[in-house]
Amino acid sequence: MRFKMIKLVILVIASAAAVNSQCFYKDDASKKLNPDDRINMYKGQLHFTLDLFNTINKYVPDDNIFFSPFSVYHALLLGYFAAGHQTEQGLKQALKIADSLDKVNLLTAYKVDKRSRAMNNNSDSYEFTNANRMFVDNGLHVRQCLLDLLSGELEALNFQDQPDQARQYINSWVERVTKNNIKDLIPADGISHSTKLVLANAAYFKGVWASKFPAERTKKQVFYVSETRQTLVPFMRQKGIFHYMVNEDLGAQILELPYKGNDISMYILLPPYSMKEGVSNIINNLTPERLAAVVEEGYMGREVVVEIPKFTIERSLELKPILETLGVGDLFNVTSDFSTLTDDRGVVFDDAVHKAKIQVDEEGTVAAAATAIFGFRSSRPAEPSVFIANFPFVYVIYERPTNSILFMGVYRDPKK
Structure with missing residues (x-):
C-alpha cells in the first residue's frame, strides 16, 4: 500500500x-x-x-x-x-x-x-x-x-x-x-x-505496503460505528504472514502492516468490540514502554487473514x-x-x-498533515489468525530506527 x-x-x-x-x-x-x-x-x-x-x-x-x-x-x-x-x-x-x-x-x-x-x-x-x-x-x-x-x-x-x-x-x-x-x-x-x-x-x-492488498478482493461490508449504528464501507482483504499479538496491558489486538523497506510500519490497535470506551482506554494506556513492547518484541509472524477499511x-x-x-x-x-x-x-x-x-488503499497510504501556530471482540472468531477491523480502532505510523511516531489517528466513523 x-x-x-x-x-x-x-x-x-x-x-x-x-x-x-x-x-x-x-x-x-x-x-x-x-x-x-x-x-x-x-x-x-x-x-x-x-x-x-x-x-x-x-x-x-x-x-x-x-x-x-x-x-x-x-x-x-x-x-x-x-x-x-x-x-x-x-x-x-x-x-x-x-x-x-x-x-x-x-x-x-x-x-x-x-x-x-x-x-x-x-x-x-x-x-x-x-x-x-x-x-x-x-x-x-x-x-x-x-x-x-x-x-x-x-x-x-x-x-x-x-x-x-x-x-x-x-x-x-x-x-x-x-x-x-x-x-x-x-x-x-x-x-x-x-x-x-x-x-x-x-x-x-x-x-x-510490503504486502499489497489485491484490489479484486476489496468489497463492501459492515462497519460497526457503535452498538446502535452501522454502515457499509469498502474493506480490503488479504492473507499473509504478519506480526500479530493480543496485548492485555493495552486492551487490544495489534497488527503490524509494514511498508516496503521495513523501517516504517502501520500498527492497528483494535479494542474489544464489546467495550464502548475501548479506543479511549487504549490511548490512556499507551505509554512509551508499552509501545516499545509492541514494536520491539513479544510476537511472532503468523498467517493472518486481514480485513481493514479503505479510507480517506x-x-x-x-x-x-x-x-x-x-x-x-x-x-x-x-x-x-x-x-x-x-x-x-x-x-x-x-x-x-x-x-x-x-x-x-490497496497499494499504500497517502497522508498529509499541517500544523499552524499563529481481547477482544465479544463474538470474535475462535481462530486467532483473523484480524477484522470492522469497528473503531487506533492506528499509528511508526518509524522504527528513531522510535518516532510520524502520524497517528482514530478511525471511528466512515461518514465523518
Missing part, C-alpha cells in the same frame, strides 16, 4: 525580548556533547506524542482523529530554540526535554537527525521529507548567532507591508513540500501587519486550547519571551492550527 504523508506546523507571532552575549548560555562553548543526546531527544518526542494524542482524544472523543505529532513537535522545537526564560521552561516541560539535555546539545542532535534523514531517505523503498522554517518579519532584529546556527531554517518575509503575499508564500512552501496535499494552511486572516514570526514544519511520506480522512485541529492544556499557553500570552531569537520585545503567537490528511 502506498503511503503519503505531509505535515506542517506554524506559529504566528508579533515581536521579542532581551538576551545574553552567548547565543543560548554564557558558557555555550564549554558544553560537552553526549552521544546519547539524539536518543534522549527521540525519547522526549515520544513522551510528548502520547501526551498530545491523549489530549486531542479528550477534545474530540466521538470523532475521527488524524494528525502528525512529528510535525507539531518540530514546529514547537523551533519555538524552543528561539524562546527564553519562562517561555523556554514551559516548552521544555511540555516537549519532555530532559534536564540533562541543554539547548546546545539538543540543537546538535536536531542537526544530526536532519542530516541523517537527508542521507538515508531510501527512495527505492519509501520517501520521507521533513522541512522546518522560521519565517521572520524582515523588520525583526534577529540575533546574528541564531542566524548562524539556524541559517537553513530562517527566512525573512515582509509581513508588515505585504502580509497576504507572505501568507501565500508560506502556503506555497507548504504545498511544495507536501506535494500539493496540504493547501491553504494559513487562512486569509492568519497573517497581519503585526505578525513577526511564523514557525513551520512540513513533512511528506510515501510508502508502499482529512482533519483540521484547533491546536491553541490543546497546547494550552499541555502547558505551553505562555506562547499566546503578552508575557511570552523570545529573547534568544531577538532583542525586540512583544512576540506573541496568535493561534495554532493543524491540518492532516491520510488515504489508505
Whole structure:
C-alpha cells in the first residue's frame, strides 16, 4: 500500500525580548556533547506524542482523529530554540526535554537527525521529507548567532507591508513540500501587519505496503460505528504472514502492516468490540514502554487473514486550547519571551492550527498533515489468525530506527 504523508506546523507571532552575549548560555562553548543526546531527544518526542494524542482524544472523543505529532513537535522545537526564560521552561516541560539535555546539545542532535534523514531517505523503498522554517518579519532584529546556527531554517518575509503575499508564500512552501496535499494552511486572516514570526514544519511520506492488498478482493461490508449504528464501507482483504499479538496491558489486538523497506510500519490497535470506551482506554494506556513492547518484541509472524477499511480522512485541529492544556499557553500570552531569537520585545503567537490528511488503499497510504501556530471482540472468531477491523480502532505510523511516531489517528466513523 502506498503511503503519503505531509505535515506542517506554524506559529504566528508579533515581536521579542532581551538576551545574553552567548547565543543560548554564557558558557555555550564549554558544553560537552553526549552521544546519547539524539536518543534522549527521540525519547522526549515520544513522551510528548502520547501526551498530545491523549489530549486531542479528550477534545474530540466521538470523532475521527488524524494528525502528525512529528510535525507539531518540530514546529514547537523551533519555538524552543528561539524562546527564553519562562517561555523556554514551559516548552521544555511540555516537549519532555530532559534536564540533562541543554539547548546546545539538543540543537546538535536536531542537526544530526536532519542530516541523517537527508542521507538515508531510501527512495527505492519509501520517501520521507521533513522541512522546518522560521519565517521572520524582515523588520525583526534577529540575533546574528541564531542566524548562524539556524541559517537553513530562517527566512525573512515582509509581513508588515505585504502580509497576504507572505501568507501565500508560506502556503506555497507548504504545498511544495507536501506535494500539493496540504493547501491553504494559513487562512486569509492568519497573517497581519503585526505578525513577526511564523514557525513551520512540513513533512511528506510515501510508502508502499510490503504486502499489497489485491484490489479484486476489496468489497463492501459492515462497519460497526457503535452498538446502535452501522454502515457499509469498502474493506480490503488479504492473507499473509504478519506480526500479530493480543496485548492485555493495552486492551487490544495489534497488527503490524509494514511498508516496503521495513523501517516504517502501520500498527492497528483494535479494542474489544464489546467495550464502548475501548479506543479511549487504549490511548490512556499507551505509554512509551508499552509501545516499545509492541514494536520491539513479544510476537511472532503468523498467517493472518486481514480485513481493514479503505479510507480517506482529512482533519483540521484547533491546536491553541490543546497546547494550552499541555502547558505551553505562555506562547499566546503578552508575557511570552523570545529573547534568544531577538532583542525586540512583544512576540506573541496568535493561534495554532493543524491540518492532516491520510488515504489508505490497496497499494499504500497517502497522508498529509499541517500544523499552524499563529481481547477482544465479544463474538470474535475462535481462530486467532483473523484480524477484522470492522469497528473503531487506533492506528499509528511508526518509524522504527528513531522510535518516532510520524502520524497517528482514530478511525471511528466512515461518514465523518
